[in-house]
Amino acid sequence: MLAAACLVSCDQAPIRKTTEKLEAFDVQEPDSAPATAAAGSQIAYSYTVSYVFDRPTVAKVQGDQLALCRRLGNARCLVVRSTLHAPGVGGDAAAAGAATVDEAMLLVDARLATQFNRRLDALARAGGARLSERESTAEDVTRQVIDANAKVRAKQALAERLLTIIRSAKGNVGELVQAERAYATTQEELDAARQEQASLAQRVAMSPVTINYLYNDLSESRSVIVKSLRSAGDTLANSLAAMIAVIVAALSWLAVGGGLWLLMRRIAHKRGWRRPRWGRKASGDMSPPMGE
Structure with a gap:
């Protein structure tokens, strides 16, 4: 049972050692480190694009773009959210001649994002829109992925060792109860680490694409x-x-x-x-x- 307590108290040591070794590797071999990092980099991309319409054809354009996403399947493109205002129903903003803004948010396979954005532009141009703004961001989450993977491995190894101690049934009742509590806590931490690992993998694999549609909700003569x-x-x-x-x-x-x-x-x-x-x-x- 003393071994179980030692395992719990030393839980974070493998993660710290792994990080230190990686940092030392980067310093000792500056020539090969960039190539290794480039090969194994984990980058999370996100995109935002805005289109301006001279006439309220946003419904057709948005419909075509969402249909393009759905044809790829949920594994490669997922419609997270979309909004569409009915023409002529814009309240005070429409009465004042202000632009109406609709939105669509998609999750696209990161490997298809560049080609997918080109298709979105083509559909928007066909609907009489012009590009107003485009923004793309890239976040390097390599270090977070490495830490999350190391944490999962450490927690999983600790849980297996604790389970082995519990199954051996060596020690008194109090020690066994303490080992079971340590195992339960470790399992909770392992589940949390796996969720973090899955979330990072999702961010790298799927890129959010936000589409803004801007147009004047008034008729041309009234405008x-x-x-x-x-x-x-x-x-x-x-x-x-x-x-x-x-x-x-x-x-x-x-x-x-x-x-x-x-x-x-x-x-x-x-x-x-x-x-x-x-x-x-x-x-x-x-x-x-x-x-x-």
């Missing part, structure tokens, strides 16, 4: 009217903004000038200054200045 009204509104708003800016600037200068004029008049009144004769003639004031 032109909306665009014209929007352009006229923008022009009017810009004109009003310029007018307000001019008025505010003029008022600021008038306020400053008026304040200076009032200040000078007040000073002149306190000191008894008089306007020049030409100014008094113009106003009809011919009284002699003070002190004359």
